[in-house]
Amino acid sequence: MFAIWVLLIYLHFARSCPSECECETDFDYEDGVLVNCENLGLDTIPFDMPSHVSTLYLSYNRLRSMEGLQYYNNLRALELQQNEISEIDATVLQSLPYLKILVLSENEIERLPARLFRGLQHLEWVDLRSNKIGYISDQAFYKANNINYLNLVDNELTGFSDGTFLPLTNHNLWLVLNNNSLTELPSDIAKMEGIQYLSISNNKLKYISPQSLLSNRNLRTLDISNNKISYLHQGTFSGISLHKLEVSGNPWQCDCYLEWLRQYLLTKQVDHTLTCSAPSELRGIKITAIPQPLVCVVPVIAAPEPEIKVIEHKNISIECLVTGDPTPTVSWFKDGDPLEPQANRYTEIVGTHHKLVFRSVMYTDEGIYTCTADNNRDKPSNSTIQLSVLYAPKIVNSYKWSPAGSNDASDTLNDVTLACDVVSNPPLSRPILWFKENRELYGAEEGIKISQTGTGSILYLRNSPNSDNSGDFQCVASNPLGQTVEHFTVTHNDILMVRSSAPGPKRTAGTYHHHITPILLVLLGILMT
Template sequence: MIPPQLTMSSFHLHLAIVIGFCTQMVLADCPRLCECKWKSGKESVSCPNANLSSVPLHLEAGTQVLDLSRNNLVTVKHDEFGKAGLLNLQKVYISQCRLKSLERYAFRKLINLVELDLSHNALTTVPSHTFDSIPELRELKLNNNPIQRIHNDAFVNVPQLIRLELSECRITTVEPRAFYGLETTLEWLKLDYNKLTEVLSSSFTILQNLHGLELAGNPWNCSCPLRPLREWMLRKNVPFGIPPVCQNPKRLHSKPWDKLDLDEFACIPEIFAYESKTRGVEGKNVTMTCRIAGIPEPSVRWLLKNKVIANLSGASYSNGKKLYMVHLQNNSSDLTIFSADLQDAGVYVCAAENKAGRAEASVTLAVIRKPPETAFNNKILIASVITGIALVLASCLIALCIYSVRKKQMLTWRTRECRREDNYEKIEMNHKVAGNSNGGAVQAEIAVVATKKNGEYRVVPVADNEEVEEEEEGNANVEVAAKKVWGDSAIEKRWNSPEHLLDPEDLHIPRRTLQEAR
């Protein structure tokens, strides 16, 4: 039986032999000026200052880290890493190689590449055209390249990018869409020590997970265009290592951002008068207006003879207190003078002021005398119109009253005529009946009945045949009345007796003809 100590010793010996053999094999394939070794758990090849002008060939295919810094690698051509069989590369360092250009497919087939260092070279633009071959890139260094502008969508093909370094370039402009595609992934962004004076806040505010933003070393103009960015950084509490410092304006020179109030990021107000000269009429209100713009919103004052005009106040004149009204709305300011006087003429100054400074605009007011009143001024004209209308209404009312009175008189006259005719007929009938001595009481009663009946139709014109019918009907009514008093037989006997026979002419009462009634 083999002791355990001997077994372990044999295992270690065999392991040492295998490692030595592998090391010799690796060293055999490693270039003369390169170093090939395991580092941080990865197979690494480091070739600094090896005077290489291209990617070295015959390296181990399993190489994961390749450092080509400080060589003369001016250009990287299409598929140069692929031709060297280095398809497992995860990190590539091409720093300080005087690199000027990268052909589009320089990194093609490097699907595992997560870190790329192109710093301290001669690249004038971000090599966006090469990124579509390395979509898994996590870290990109472009420090110390003469890059002047970051164009829109420069990193749209590396959506997994977490860290981006663009320090110590010559960047003067960051376009609004420069970091599109990195909204949720980018955490660290370095733009320090460039030539930035102003940037649009929208270039950075889209970065939702930013944990660090380095902007120090730029000649910042801390005016109103920079205010939205500073406001966003304060609101999101975006950290930075070294605070940025203002170079302009002069009032903020050499002052760090973290020591400035937000309103210090301001622009001098802009102001102009709609009318530099205006005219008013004595006794009427006059309004002057000026247009104002400024960030932050400036305070506005109106002045006359270097004295501030307070709202709804004014200077005392012999005729009382002068009143003004200052109204600020929609980036404009209005000054209204109530009941202007000749003494109100002069130069009025509209002044706007904020943290950045002050701006002024002047309006010259001329007041003309009130025109003399004429005989037919507006008040007299209005009074005349009202008087005329009153006269017309009065005339109509008088005419209506006259018409009503005349109509009433006509009705009264017609009523009297009817009553007169009725009375006449009654008198004549009573006379006829009373003239007969034998039939006094009966004939009086008959006369009353006849009068009532005939009286109802006296005032109504009728034709001849209608008169005959009415007369017969009247006689019949007389006969009926008599029968009620004496009975049928007595009346018939009395009526038919010669001495008591009534003459029809005696019962006839003359009537007015139709023409007479009219």
């Protein structure tokens, strides 16, 4: 009787199994049939399979679509690895209500749309590795709460929307996200109490928030190897009983900031791969093999010269000697503001010597420079250097002004004001001098007044029928490094009241000193009469 039963089953399979495939009893699922159609060069789903097929192997073919699978709603396991499928057909999937295992690795899939797995209450295993997935809807796993293995390795993922993984509530969940371009842990991880295995190796993580894993009481294995993480905040693993910690391939800075982790790994006896990258004396040593507590050395800065004086257009460098462990990052500031790129200066580092180099220093480079060293282990250290640039006087603002008059008052004469604003280091050797056609003016001449201001000098020319102050005038400023001259020409048109508006002051480019308004100049002139 048994032999007849076996023969009937054989005849049934022989009659309904596609000729190019292999069919056999599926011992994993009662009354099921396993159909193996792998590596046959198929470009369509076979249509003549047993209707009660439970396991279907279609890997290593040329399938571009899942069309046809909806007719085999008894499927429990479906493997479609290494085909040419670019889109997962949600309609097809949702016609497979008993599906437990779905393998779609090594295809061309680019996105997982919303509610893709809706209705698949039995789905446990999803393998989507080695596709081109760059987008996952935050509703993709809607009502797919029974998934306990999700593999998204080797895709094009850069991040996830909040809520994407929250439907995955299985308490034995394995989430594998290796070989993507993630810069941080998915925010949902902090709320997923059931996750047991989390692997996010070979990404671009630099930092893990200490709150990221606080709710993961069930987490036993964490793999963050081959990222760019150099330290973890104390308390990152609070309340977690890790069994295995894979962290190799990260630039671990074994100092006081990792002492808590050394103690955690020793106390909990965690199997781990944490090997120090720095400091140099600990490079290559497993952190739990270090017998003494780990310490930090806060940055120390020494400025060999707190004040530097240099003549303009000379080459000069400002130097800070910086030490610290880990090696500090050095930043430069001028008068409290970060240094902006400038053609005539650049930074140079030789060992612990950090230099700010000036080629042909300019008087505008003068100021208080600060070098700041920070290694994220304590407050940054600072050192200041006063740079004093010595230069011959520079006239930074000069102008000629006469008040407005009426067009028909040509027989009335205007007063004219000439002004020079000067910067100088060292200070001027003497007050600014005024000359008319190379003859020095003292302010006692008829119709002439001279006033020295905090930033320069003003020459008032009072014109009358008896004193015509037209001509060429010079403003001369000097210090031990040289002198500078500004030339003015006062014409009869300046003196005669023939304009309805005054000309604007003449300014030199880049001036930063105070500008005295023409109204104020007139008031000063009246007070001096």
